[in-house]
Amino acid sequence: GAVVSQHPSRVICKSGTSVKIECRSLDFQATTMFWYRQFPKQSLMLMATSNEGSKATYEQGVEKDKFLINHASLTLSTLTVTSAHPEDSSFYICSAMGGVSYTFGSGTRLTVV
Amino acid sequence: AQSVTQLGSHVSVSEGALVLLRCNYSSSVPPYLFWYVQYPNQGLQLLLKYTTGATLVKGINGFEAEFKKSETSFHLTKPSAHMSDAAEYFCAVPGGSNYKLTFGKGTLLTVNP
Numbered sequence: 374g375a376v377v378s379q380h381p382s383r384v385i386c387k388s389g390t391s392v393k394i395e396c397r398s399l400d401f402q403a404t405t406m407f408w409y410r411q412f413p414k415q416s417l418m419l420m421a422t423s424n425e426g427s428k429a430t431y432e433q434g435v436e437k438d439k440f441l442i443n444h445a446s447l448t449l450s451t452l453t454v455t456s457a458h459p460e461d462s463s464f465y466i467c468s469a470m471g472g473v474s475y476t477f478g479s480g481t482r483l484t485v486v
Numbered sequence: 487a488q489s490v491t492q493l494g495s496h497v498s499v500s501e502g503a504l505v506l507l508r509c510n511y512s513s514s515v516p517p518y519l520f521w522y523v524q525y526p527n528q529g530l531q532l533l534l535k536y537t538t539g540a541t542l543v544k545g546i547n548g549f550e551a552e553f554k555k556s557e558t559s560f561h562l563t564k565p566s567a568h569m570s571d572a573a574e575y576f577c578a579v580p581g582g583s584n585y586k587l588t589f590g591k592g593t594l595l596t597v598n599p
Contacts, residue, residue: 379529405584416576416591417530422584430584466529468587473518473537475580475587477529 375401377469379478386457386485394452394481396467401476402447403469408440411464411480423450457485488512488581492590500598505564507593509551509577512558516579519560520587521551524574533575536560547571572597 376399386392396406404425409417423429423444431437439461441453450469454461462485467478493508511519518537522530534545541553547570551562560577577590 377529407586414594416589419586422586424584464527468530470585473535474532475520475578476532477522479529480527482527 375469375471375474375476377403377467377476377478379467379481381481382479383482384484386483388458388485389456391453391455392457392483394454394465394467394483396450396452396469396478398448398469398471398476401469401471403450403471404447405470406444406450407468407470407475408442408450408452409466409468411466417466420452454483457483459485461485488514488516488579488588490577490579490588490590492575492577492593494593495591496594496596498596498598499567501569502566505549505562505567505571505595507562507575507577507595509560509562509590510558511560511577511579515555516581518580519551519553520578521545521549521560521562522576522578523547524576524592526573530576533562567595567597569597569599571595 378397406423408420420435421429421431423442429442444450466480489512491510520535521533534543536553544550549564578587
């Protein structure tokens, strides 16, 4: 079946630094990928939609300059959290759309100290 | 825009008992319907999906769901709960621009020995 690899699974960074999270579709091409943020005991909150070769579409209230998304190829999308602060600590999940299926990565636990 | 309602944020059952997790969608008929499961600190795993055709959909781990247009429902069931079924369950529908998924708030399933 379709597999999406997300790395790293856990990352701890210092306040003010940037962190990059990668999302790869391993066995299918994904023209569209989604990035979510999940707070404890809550549902997924869509942050942005990325389409290969074009600018990402951000949801209302999501800072484009803080959460940089790049979808340079049909199998790779990256999320960079710039100038991270403790309030950015969260669980980030990517999803790749292939046909009528949405396959999710295993998530990244970001802790900003 | 599509919306999804999951009745019951927490469902507790005994091992071996019937599992019923409820999902209702907004009035317009969605193209597809999904159920996902999430274990702690992990991404989402597809349990099953409804596209077209048979309204009773069988998924992994013994789960199934029935699409009922007249009730705008897509409830998830399993005849006999297992301890390993304890997890968070999300119902989702695609819609809007870029086919982004709209999730329900999730239902935490607890299985008691």
